[in-house]
Amino acid sequence: MKINFKKACFGILFISICNLSIAQKVNTEDSLMLRNLYDMALLNGNSYDWLDTLSNKIGGRLSGSVEAEQAVRFTKEELEKLGFDKVWLQPVMVPKWTRGFKEYAFIESGEGEETVTTDICALGGSVATSEIGLKAEVIEVQGIEDLERYGRDQIEGKIVFYNRPMKANLIHTFEAYGGCVDQRYAGAMEAAKFGAVGVIVRSMNLKNDDFPHTGSMTYGDTPIKDRIPACAISTNGADYLSSTLKIQPDLQFYFKQSCKVYPDVQSHNVIAEITGSQYPNKYMVVGGHLDSWDLGDGSHDDGAGCVQSMEVLRLLKLTNYKPKHSIRVVLFMNEENGLRGGTEYAEQAKLKNEQHVFALESDSGGFTPRGFSFDTNEANFKQVLSWKALFKPYLIHYFEMGGSGADIGPLKDDNIVLAGLRPDSQRYFDYHHAASDTFDAVNKRELELGAATMASLVYLFDKYGTKTSLDPVKN
Structure with a gap:
């Protein structure tokens, strides 16, 4: 059988042009739709x-x-x-x-010497403090893993202050969030195991400001009587608290919140x-x-x-x-x-x-x-x-x-x-x-x-x- 190469090449070219036209039509239709x-x-x-x-x-x-x-x-x-x-x-x-009445907190440096109010908010799901609030010494940690290092001897009777910040050098901010949100979610549950009486968590925020950021938390299977109140502190407040602790490790932190679970x-x-x-x-x-x-x-x-x-x-x-x-x-x-x-x-x-x-x-x-x-x-x-x-x-x-x-x-x-x-x-x-x-x-x-x-x-x-x-x- 003889093959007419000229006709064959023309046929291939024609099919290619048709396929290209169809592809261009589809692409044009989609482009116009978008x-x-x-x-x-x-x-x-x-x-x-x-x-x-x-x-x-x-x-x-x-x-x-x-x-x-x-x-x-x-x-x-x-x-x-x-x-x-x-x-x-x-x-x-x-x-x-429900959150209840607006939360209130202050840092007391020296017995009755000076108090500085600071911005906090209750974490979602937290229990309330007592009606008169909670005041105790503070221990600063950089995450849940730090609790074991300090142990019950240094934590019992104190408020645990989780101060691990979001990493500013991570371009993907959700990665930075994921790197420290565990202290907000499970921080109170874990701190209670060491005898802590309350929890303060640095807000999940890359910006320095006075807005505390709430968020969900869990007590896991902690008995209700052993659950401790948890709040978030603004990034500016966290920095101030941390720097003051370096000067006066025995300072007292007071906070009051009236949240309730139904x-x-x-x-x-x-x-x-x-x-x-x-x-x-x-x-x-x-x-x-x-x-x-x-x-x-x-x-x-x-x-x-x-x-x-x-x-x-x-x-x-x-x-x-x-x-x-x-x-x-x-x-x-x-x-x-x-x-x-x-x-x-x-x-x-x-x-x-x-x-x-x-x-x-x-x-x-x-x-x-x-x-x-x-x-x-x-x-x-x-x-x-x-x-x-x-x-x-x-x-x-x-x-x-x-x-x-x-x-x-x-x-x-x-x-x-x-x-x-x-x-x-x-x-x-x-x-x-x-x-x-x-x-x-x-x-x-x-x-x-x-x-x-x-x-x-x-x-x-x-x-x-x-x-x-x-x-x-x-x-």
């Missing part, structure tokens, strides 16, 4: 107005509080206005802890869904946590993530995009001091045999988006990397394997892609769990860029699907 999502978020976004209401009209939304329930009602009503296919509340039992109460996750056109029984989730600490109004942690997640569904609906999979926004309750909402959602999904293929969480503040981290297999991650050029015009460059989010973590299995939005984190811990976490700390444009970035990733995963590790990777 451009549309960013345009709508920046020119006609709802996220900032929603956050204004959550922050300024409702305020801090501690689990079990009246404000938390007001936030549930508000977000449900707003989602219903958008005309999604389904909107509902998912009941979940949550812990209830029985669990019922609250809700807020859920809305756009039902998939091709795979209605395969679910994609985008969400944040609706509860916050009570010191500020929870704008960055995590009001921002909630309104961005709501905006994702609104943007997709406004583009008239018909998702293949069912896409849900889930506003989780009780991430801060129990993770009950995320756990309940995953348990209910399992009971109903719901197949979740993708979940994205925003819980790192409303700052400028930089990209995403992924908990997935290599095939899915390679697919993500093939989309980098689509995000480049929006200065989104960070695509790394790593963690995703606390609330979507319970959904993890071998078949789901978990992702976390990664904004610039350098300022996040200035506000995290502090009275400074307020609406005025959130930049409207940065918040809206984050929402558009999330919507773009959801769109791409919905369009192209997820891959098993055996699937071929198409770049």
